[in-house]
Amino acid sequence: MTALAAAPARAIRAVGLRKAYGKLVVLDGIDLVVAAGTVFALLGPNGAGKTTTVNILSTLISADGGQVEVAGHDLEREPGAVRAAIGVTGQFSAVDALLSAEENLRLMADLRHLGRHEGPRRVAELLEQFDLVEAARKPVQTFSGGMRRRLDLAMTLVGDPRIIFLDEPTAGLDPRSRRVMWGIIRDLVARGVTIFLTTQYLEEADRLANRIAVLDGGRIVAEGTPDELKRLVPGGHVRLAFADAAALDRAAREFDGAARDDEALTLQVPSDGGLGSLRRLLDRLDGAAIKVNGLSVQTPDLDDVFLSLTSADSDRKVAAR
Amino acid sequence: MNALSTYLADSTTMLRRNGVRMRRYPMIWFIAGIPIVLLLLFVYVFGGTLGAGLGGVAAGRAEYIAYVVPGILLITIAGAAQGTAIAVAMDMAEGIVSRFRTMPISRASVVTGHVLASAAQTMLAVAIVVAVAIAVGFRPTTGPAQWAAAIGLVLLMTLALTWVSVALGLVSKSVETASNLPMPLMLLPFFGSGFVPTASMPEPLRWIAEVQPATPMIEALRGLLLGTPSGSSGPVAVAWCVAITLAGYLWTQRLYEREPAPR
Structure with missing residues (x-):
């Protein structure tokens, strides 16, 4: 794929990322490198700073300190170029509940300036791909959690982003919908897309990710391939x-x-x-x-890694508050 | 695409989105309904007495209809502002606005879409109220040029209050707050020349009634629709509209550029 060849080898690079709300330090200097075309999972308990990290990397909020490059563009100086290269599916449903699935996708196509012919073509393609053809004209309000999540991701894909942020993409989904979502993510990676994923499910990180960073109390406490992390525990x-x-x-x-x-x-x-x-x-x-x-x-699994790496630290965090 | 054409294209898209939302979650009957009830109340319940109090040889209910309609129109615009603030607060609570913020689109288009859609909705509500007013006996005594000027003034007033209400919707942390904050706007015509001449008010109140923006707006509309002497109220009303629009616009931009609160 030519687009892949043109992409930088490093999709995301963050050095010394910091963020605090008042006295509460959410990110305490984290470093990340995500290679293009890979899946990177940020794993951590509730309140570890996963969503804050995604929000900063996706230009939604600004960092207090640190340097970040996404798709080869400096986050602070060229937010527009970063936004053009990324897609974000956040933890909170980012669909317009008063519109239908098709109207939501059309809205994205129009905002991406896809044009009169390309827009409807792409919308039809995504409705098909995400199994939403039958529900296309129904209001999103009537959708199940799994359908909403699929539409949410389909909307993210309208502009063919090279880097996709998924903040807890399967939280609250039933096991079947979760598997469907994993399949979609694997398809994206097969097409050369870089995925930055947050999750608190170890199985999810283990199955999908090339590299995993464990975030706890605003710090990366471990980083490596799933196998490397498993070797860290007895x-x-x-x-x-x-x-x-x-x-x-x-x-x-x-x-x-x-x-x-x-x-x-x-x-x-x-x-x-x-x-x-x-x-x-x-x-x-x-x-x-x-x-x-x-x-x-x-045999040791990521649960052991997770528990042994994060349990002691959560006490420290409570004390810091 | 350059910045301006992106802004125009994205604002059109957002306007279309808000138009669909307004059709699916219609507030227009609520927005037009309250001023219509007030109109009927003031004409048929209070109109006889208040009309006689206006002075003049043949003052009565018919004369009071002519007097009260401009104030009712301002109440319509202020009431619509409440709907706008609610719609904006509801929208900001949805995840889709976060999505917009991470997309390569014109940032101002999100707010512009709300302003344009709300202004259109307000003008529609004003048209419905005017139709009801004509049905109960309102007879404007004015020519085409004055009609056009009156419509232009209503549009300016609408834009001014819409920008303020979008800001009120953005500043509200909940839909309930957004519904309450614009309430005082609806009271302004009561403390002005909307329902009774300011000359009939006691001294300090009369002074407030004459300097607050609702009075020149109402007097200017009255002058255009009914040919009553309006003095300097026309230019003063336009100046108020421009000032309020500018303040609302600047406030809105600042609020939207604020970092979204953590959820």
Whole structure:
């Protein structure tokens, strides 16, 4: 694709991005680099600063400090050029509820100055692509959450943006709509579009993103590929479930250093999850005559990364407020 | 495209959008309805007595209709301003305005679209009220040139109050506030020459009534529609309109350029 060749290798670059509302520091100097044609996920708990980051990168609000380049243009000096290159689908539905789906898309086509022939053609194409043909003339007020979200993204795509910001694109969607949205995002990437995505769903970041940054308390606490992040946390474990507290007690004495959960009557024994170590574990349990109700092998996932990286920091943030 | 043609094209698009919104969520009957009720109230309930109080040989209800219509028209415009403020506040609460802010469009077009659509709606409401006034016996005694001048003055008054009401809609943090803020505008004709001559008021109130902008606007309209002597009210009314429009425009631009509050 020629358009891709012309795009800069770095779609987004931010250095020392800062933002505060009064005394509340929302972004405390974050650095980001997003390569063109990749999916970058900004992962973090509620209130971490994800939406603020998207709002700054998409020119909606200004930063207090730092340097940002989007699509090769300086955010502060050339906001118009940045706006021409990006598309934004925010967390809050950005559709006109009093208009129909078709009218919403036409509005975008007119504002992008697509012209009398190209505009309707593009609108028809997007209605088709986003499975909105049947609902095209119905008022958006009657749409389900999933339909609204699809229309929202379709409106973002009217101008064929090279960089798309998606702020929690699947929040509040049912599992099926979520999968549809993931499919749409993969299609976009296949066509060379750069995606900057925020999410609090680790599975989403794991499945879609080339690189993930974990944002917590206004700082990037970890950054890398999904696999690199998983390596940051201690290895996996085997989870043993017991019928009663007595069995749990005996097992806890047998496996010193394992994490016990008295409420769930479970014990987490560190393990690489391999067959050999599993057999040794079972032999030890047999040897001590401990009866186990259930067993599951857990390999580290992004949940572990998320919890181990963000939990301690949220206390600091509360204190700062 | 250069900046001006972008502004014109985008403003036209926004005007069309607001036109569709007004059809889907019509406020026109509410906007025209209140002044019509006031007109009927003042003509048929108070008109006999108030008309006799106007003085003159044959003063009565018929004379009072002629007297009260210009004030009712100003109330119509002020009432429409309330609708405008509500519409703007409702729109700003929707995510689509955030979308507009991140798009490569003329920023001023968002507000311009609201002003043009609201002004058109207000002029339509004024036309409906004038039609009702004529139906109950309002008989303008004026020629085509005065009619044109009266329409022009109504348009200036509409633009002035629309810019202010768009600003009031932007400054309001909720739709409820937007609905309440323009309320005082509707009271101005009562504290002016809208319903009774200012000469009949006690001294300090009379002074306020004569300097506030509603009075020259009403007197100028009265002069154009009914040929009553209006002195300097014409130029004074136009000056007020221009000043209010300018202030409303500047205030609006500043409010829209403000950083949107975090949600």
